[in-house]
Amino acid sequence: MVEAINLALDHAMKKDPDVVLLGEDIGVNGGVFRATQGLRDKYGLKRVMDTPLAETLIAGISVGMAAQGLKPVAEIQFMGFIFPAMEQLICHAARMRNRTRGRLTSPMVVRAPFGGGIHAPEHHSESTEALFAHIPGLRVVIPSSPVRAYGLLRSAINEPDPVLFLEPKRIYRAVKQEVSENTALLPLDKCFTLKEGNDLTLISWGASVSETLQASKTLEQYGVSVEVIDVATIKPLDMETILTSVRKTGRCVIIHEACRSFGVGAEIAAEIACEALMDLKAPIERVTGYDTTMPYYRMEDHYLPQPDDIIKASLKTLAYH
Numbered sequence: 001m002v003e004a005i006n007l008a009l010d011h012a013m014k015k016d017p018d019v020v021l022l023g024e025d026i027g028v029n030g031g032v033f034r035a036t037q038g039l040r041d042k043y044g045l046k047r048v049m050d051t052p053l054a055e056t057l058i059a060g061i062s063v064g065m066a067a068q069g070l071k072p073v074a075e076i077q078f079m080g081f082i083f084p085a086m087e088q089l090i091c092h093a094a095r096m097r098n099r100t101r102g103r104l105t106s107p108m109v110v111r112a113p114f115g116g117g118i119h120a121p122e123h124h125s126e127s128t129e130a131l132f133a134h135i136p137g138l139r140v141v142i143p144s145s146p147v148r149a150y151g152l153l154r155s156a157i158n159e160p161d162p163v164l165f166l167e168p169k170r171i172y173r174a175v176k177q178e179v180s181e182n183t184a185l186l187p188l189d190k191c192f193t194l195k196e197g198n199d200l201t202l203i204s205w206g207a208s209v210s211e212t213l214q215a216s217k218t219l220e221q222y223g224v225s226v227e228v229i230d231v232a233t234i235k236p237l238d239m240e241t242i243l244t245s246v247r248k249t250g251r252c253v254i255i256h257e258a259c260r261s262f263g264v265g266a267e268i269a270a271e272i273a274c275e276a277l278m279d280l281k282a283p284i285e286r287v288t289g290y291d292t293t294m295p296y297y298r299m300e301d302h303y304l305p306q307p308d309d310i311i312k313a314s315l316k317t318l319a320y321h
Contacts, residue, residue, distance in 0.1 A: 002172040004146035004179045005035045005111075008153040009073065011181050013043055016071065019157060022049040022058060023075030023111075032077055033113060033172055055081055059088035059110065066108040067096060071157060079114035079166065080123030086131075093162040094137035106162045109153070115207050115257055116304055117170030119297035126294060127206075127258035132164050133235040133267075139163040140235040141188060144209035146177040148232060151186030159188065168207035175210070189233045191241040197225035200314055201245045203268060204255040205231040208305055212255050215310035224318065234264050239271050246272055250281035251317045257304050260288040282320035285313040 013019045021036060027050040030037030040048035051058050055076055062072040076082045093106040116125035133140050141156055141163055143149035149167070156163040186192075194209070195216060204212040209230050216226040227245050231237070246252050252272060254265040269284045287305045295303050 001143065001146045001149045001167070001175060002033050002035050004150040004177070005153060005167065006037060006039070007179055007181070008150045008157075009036060009039060010042070012073075012154055012157045013039065013047060016157075018069065019071045019073065020047045020049070020065065021073050021075070022051050022061065024051055024053055024058075024077050026050060026075050031075060033169060035111070035167075036075070055084040056088060059085035059093070062108045062110070063088055063092045063096070063106060066093070066106040066162070067104050071107050073109045073111060073157060076110060076112040078120075078124045078126075079112040079128060080126040082110075082112055085110070089132070089138065089162065089164070090135050094135050097161060098137065105160045107160045109156045109159075109163045109165050111165045111167060113169035113172075114166045115168045115170060116294050116300050117207065119300065121296075122293075125300075127256070127289065129166055129234055130258060130263045133264055135235075137161065138235065139188060139233065140166065141233050142166045142168065142206040143232065144168065144171070144204075144206055144230050145175055146179050147183060148186060148192065148230070150179045150183050152188065152232065154185045155188050158185075163188075166206070171207045171210060189236050189238055191238040192230040192232055193227065193241065193245070194230055195226060195228040197227035197249065199225040199249055199251065200318060201227045201229060201242075201249045201252045202255065202310065202314070203229045203231060203242060203252065205234060205264075206257070208255050208257050211305055211307050212310060215307040215314065218307065218311055219314055224314070231264075231268075237268065237271070239268075239275070242268060243272065243276050246276050247279040250279055252280070253285045253287060253310065253313045253317060255287045255305050255310055257289045259291045260286065261291050263288065282317040285317045287313045
């Protein structure tokens with residue numbers, strides 16, 4: 001995935017001279033995870049800019065650049081460091097179109113590695129996507145594979161409004177797929193049906209899609225026909241795809257590694273209950289992280305949803321009559 005992101009940035013910069021990159025250590029070092037490696041040498045200091053350790057500055061400069069016709073792609077080193085940038089993202093980037101009655105927009109992307117699973121210290125493993133999904137005017141996109149990372153990032157850069165592009169870092173180098181300049185751009189605001197089935201719908205996004213797919217294979221060995229949906233864009237939600245699947249299967253499990261309370265999974269469950277209650281054959285199950293700070297590495301696997309957790313919740317909903 002990290003190489004797919006590098007390719008997406010490279011191809012976008014080659015196609016459009018208005019695309020510029022900025023962030024901490026993204027130039028000389030290529031970023032902590034090397035997502036921008038080699039791009040400064042290729043495009044120069046004016047288009048790949050190392051910044052001070054100042055997230056407020058990074059977001060604020062991006063808003064100004066975007067308002068004046070550039071297409072900045074800013075990197076926040078870890079999602080746990082994004083909070084100083086929230087004032088700029090929420091009060092300015094997300095409101096620019098509304099504030100100027102459409103005269104100005106914010107064609108900017110903010111990239112941030114997020115989620116647990118790499119044995120990182122404090123503030124390096126947060127999954128706080130729900131905070132930003134609550135903000136009108138701000139898209140929140142989360143890829144789950146190299147092909148989707150490439151296609152969604154290219155589309156995000158082309159978007160005239162701000163996009164928060166969250167990259168699940170524990171699968172940066174865990175999944176391999178063929179990606180090239182000819183790889184298709186993918187639509188934002190759409191879920192992807194990764195596997196079709198009739199008995200049960202599994203819904204997830206980001207790194208947890210990997211465990212969800214693993215669980216689906218085991219369930220199929222039990223004779224269960226499983227449909228797997230990758231939400232991909234959590235704001236705005238493509239509820240049409242989700243509702244179509246749940247109306248077909250009648251049973252649903254939602255999986256995410258963020259805290260359980262007030263999360264995106266709760267919003268999806270509420271929408272299903274509102275729009276497809278009479279199609280449900282069992283209560284909706286959620287497999288999530290806990291309402292605690294992400295623990296240090298010894299407890300990470302206990303915190304993160306595992307395939308066995310998903311299988312257990314799936315069997316529970318399948319057994320309900």
